Amino acid sequence: MxxxxxxxxxxxxxxxxxxxxxxxxxxxxxxxxxxxxxxxxxLFRRAGRPRGAVVEQMHIIGNRSVVFVAVTLGFLGMVMVYQTCLQFNKVTGDFSQVGVQFIRLIVSDFAPTLTGMMLATRVGAGIAAEIGSMKVTEQIDALRMSGVLPVDYLIVPRFMASVVMTVALTVLGGAIMWLAGGLTAQYSFGVNPNIFYDLSLVTGVHVGLGLVKSLSYGMAIPVVAGFCGLRAKGSSEGVGWATTAAVIGASFSVIVLDFIWSILGFMIFGGSL
Amino acid sequence: MSRRGEGGRIAGLFEGAGAAAINVAREAGGMVMLLGSVLRALVPPSMDGRELVRNLHKMGNRSVPIVALTAFFAGALMTIQSAPFVQRLGATSLAGWAAGYAVLREIGPILIALMFSGRVGANNTAELGTMTVTEQLDGLRALAIDPVRYLIVPRVVAMIVMLVALTAIGDLVALLGGAALGKAALGIEWTTMYHSFADNLGPQDFLQGIWKSLAFGGAIAITSCHFGTTVRGGAVGVGRAVNAQVVASAVSIMLLDFFLTYMNI
Amino acid sequence: MKDAKASAGPVIEFRSVAKAFGGKPVLKDLSLAVGRGEVMFIIGTSGVGKSVTIKHLIGLLRVDAGEIWFDGQRIDQLDERGFYPVRRRVGMVFQNATLFDSMTLTENVALPLRKLGGLRMKAALEQARVRLGEVHLTEFADRYPAELSDGMRKRAAIARTLATDPEVVLFDEPTTGLDPVSARRIDRLIRELADHRGATAIVVSHDLTSIFTIADRIAFVYQGGIRALGTPAELQASPDEVVQQFIRGKSSGPMETPGF
Missing domain, CATH: 1.20.5 (Single alpha-helices involved in coiled-coils or other helix-helix interfaces)
Structure with missing residues (x-):
């Protein structure tokens, strides 16, 4: 050239x-x-939001992810406890700390972040595929022509539904992880459930940190995925590209947000965390 | 829209669960069939070398930056999680143990595989899906070229090789990330962290992660090729296939991780 | 001339072929024999099963009932592997051209030469350039399909299919969506294929100009079978009202079209 x-x-x-x-x-x-x-x-404009859209999105984002989140977090819980017990077995053979530390980490990190990762995959891809398809078939332009803001019509209902459902699924996923981990400890290493299921180390700080993480993932996933969907160009290739970008973008946002909140939490609360 | 009684609602729930189960079984069956034809195509190991090189190059280019970043954060995160414990006990020599062990055996391979699935697997599904809806796969068959041999096998091999390589690199980056955070947040010296890694981690910890990544790579490859080649219905179908692919890959990664951990490979 | 071809026996024969999709019958009882070196047009309204018919010949679809014969061999029962030898001898040009997006035109055409012709990359690329020259695409040889017009893509697809010199070439709507000049160029290519290389061409089309310029014979598909079969002149003289309605392109008449 x-x-x-x-x-x-x-x-x-x-x-x-x-x-x-x-x-x-x-x-x-x-x-x-x-x-x-x-x-x-x-969130403060009611006009462009279709009736019942939030409930519908809560169903799509939340209810349809229940099995997915339950299965993946359940297996992760089993694996993590198994690996931890294996290590303790080698060093001390004392399993009394496994359960109590596990639930501390579930509440402050594992439950929100792993649920967030899973939702970034499933929900992120779903939102981008749907909005991307609408974009390439010029339905978004049609919305604009009829005087509706695409953000109000498409993103806001998903945003509201996602925030609520991410928190709900985090609670569910964490509970399943804890339960599955306890069962593994009991049946593979003979740990007494009364010792494993011990909440004494979990404080309000852990709950708060987990909630903040969960809320921020719930906000980030639909916005990042919707953003990728709205940028889709071309035809089937463009939709595929948008969906891919959404999965990566949303997953990476979860990791980065986790990092930021964890660092902040450690800087503020230090060893008491 | 008609109101059904409580009995009808419960029946509907079972109906839905049954339909979902049939759907899962159908997709799983399709993947097993694809795995079978890939293995059969590999029996006299003949493969289009150009396709293999092209895919390795493309997949590597696409995924190295995101995998390296993910691994760095993963290592750092593991150190943060163990930090309160370490600080309370003052046992800095143990910091590398907890973080390193979790990174090498679990978090590293899983997070890298999830990112790989999102980047390379999803891209592969989109690409194959586009080729399917524009009849390019039928075009290959019409030219008397077997799409499995020509398109699928090189992709499967490339994805497995690439994910294993990325996991090996990612492990190192993750340990580096863990050490960097240890230095920045906990004031643990690089050498202390290094010794903590070296004393507490063995080759079997590293190898377990590598074995896992081998299996994850195969699962992502088969899943993404299956959903790509069974796309129906234009742009909407491609989006839906990519969505299904990332979900199915994530579930297979977790299931495989569970079984591989229990078998203690 | 035509009698001589017919005496050699048909190269392709459909015998009472039936095919349904999701319980909806598309082909009910279709029988058709195509002679060697013939340019046979299959015409009919959209969705009547013209493309479906020819896709059976290379095993992209399987019959529900009936038989298909190619060069004295029954092929409808072959499995996917069994069809590969048939596909080496029967080529198809798809409606969407189906060029591979990731390759330049030359690489596209070189692919079958490499895979089937057993040529090395360099020789295959050289050969591919020659083939692209035959369809007047030499100057676009190193472009990617996405950068070209529909007509160019279709010509490149034809070059790719012809690269391995198949005995029978199937064309699925080769001129649909093209401007008249490009369409006539493709018509000429098809005619030359039969006249100079002795190949058989089966063309699915509703381009009336192509039909009446280059067809040796025309088969009119209607309601799952062949309603009329003959030379262009014979069809034009047909007393059948349905045939007359189609070839005159009239909107009203006895023809039943699904969806209207």
Missing amino acids: SDRPGILASLTDRITRVGEGAIGTVRAAFDLVVLFLGTLGG
């Missing part, structure tokens, strides 16, 4: 591309923030 000498040309080419990529990322991040604020604003 260019008549400059090879290496220099390819170098400037590469720098240009990196620069363009960086600008694109910054712009996308800015758009994402705008969408998030628009969604928050949409």
Whole structure:
């Protein structure tokens, strides 16, 4: 394309591309923030929200994820306790701390974050696929033409449903993890359930931290996934691309948010956590 | 919309559960069939080398940054989780043990596999799905080229190789992340952390994660190819297939993890 | 000339073929014999089962009842593996062209040469360029399918199918959605295929211009079977009201069309 000498040309080419990529990322991040604020604003506008949409979305996001979350978190609970007991078995053979530490970690981290990861996958992909399909078949433009804000119509109901259902599923997933972990400890290592199911280390701080995490994932997943869906272009390829981007974007948001909240929690509460 | 009685509602619930079970069984059956034809295609191990290289290159390019970032955060997170315990006991030499053990055996392989499924698996489903709805797969068959041999086998092999490699790299990055956080938040020196890793972790911890990633790679590959090649109904169908793929992959990863842990491989 | 071809026996024969989708019968009792070197058009309204008919020939669909014969061999009972030898001899150009998005035109055409012709990559690419030249696409040889027009994609798909010199070529609506100039170019390609290479062409179409310029014979599919069969002149002279309605393109008449 260019008549400059090879290496220099390819170098400037590469720098240009990196620069363009960086600008694109910054712009996308800015758009994402705008969408998030628009969604928050949409919570106070009743007009564009279709009747019954929130309940419908709660069913799609929540009820349909129950089996998925229960199965994945149940198995994870079993595996984690099994691995931990295996380690304690090698070192001390004393299992009295396993249950009490496990529930502390479930409440403050495992339940919200693993549920969040699972929902990022299932709900994120679902939202992006649906909104992306509407985008490429020009239904979003049709919405705009009829004077409805796509954010109010599409994102806000999913946002409200997701926040409520993520918290609910976190409680369910955590309970199943705890139960499955206890059963594993009892049947594989002979740990007394009375010792395993011990809540004495769980404090209000743990509950608060878990709740904050769960709420933030519930907010992030629909916004990130909806954002990817609204950016879908082309036809079937575009929808596939949007769905992929949503899964990665939402999962990564969960990891980063977990990191931020965990660090903040540790900085504020330190060793008492 | 007609109101059904309590009995009708319960019957409807069972109906729904039965339909869902049949659906799961059908998809699982389809995946087993696909696995069978992939294995049969591998018997005289012939494969399109160009497709293999192309897929390895593309999948690697797509997933390395996200996997490295995920692994770094995963390692750091494991250290944070054990931090209160370590600080209370003042047992800094144990910090590497808890974090390293969890990362190598569980969190590393699982998180990396989930990210890989979201990035590479989903992409593969979308790509194959697009090829299916635009009849490109039938086009291959019409050219007397077996789509399983030409398209599926190189992808399956590439995904398994790539996920194992990424897990090996990811493990190192995760330990680095754990050590970095230990230094930043707990003030544990790099050398202390290094010794804590070296004293408490053995090759079997690393290898268990690698074995797992081998199985996860196979599961993601078969799942994503199955959902990609059975897409119906245009753009909507492709989106739905990608959605089904990530869910099915996540469930298979958890199930495999459970069985592999119990068999203590 | 045509009599000589017919005496060699049909290369393809459908015998009372029936096919239903989800309980809905599409083909009920379809019988048709296609002679060697013939350009046979299969015409009829949308959804009548024209594409369905030809997809049976390469095993993309399986019959519910009836038999299909290719070159003296019964093929309707073959399994997926058994169809691969048939597919080497019977090529198909799909309605959507079905070029592979990830490859340039040359790579697309080189693929069957490499896989079936056993050529090395370099030789296959050279050969592919020659084949693309035959359909006047030399200057677009290194472009990707997404960058080209529908007509170019279709021509490239034809080049890919012809690359391995199949004896029978199936065309599924080769001119649908193309501008008239591109459409006539494709017509000429099909005619040359039969005249110069002695290949048999079966063309599914409702492009009346193609039908009456290049067809040797025309089979009119209606209600799951062949309603009329003959040369273009014979069909034009047909006393059948349904046939007349279709070839004159009239909206009203005795023809029953599903969905209207």
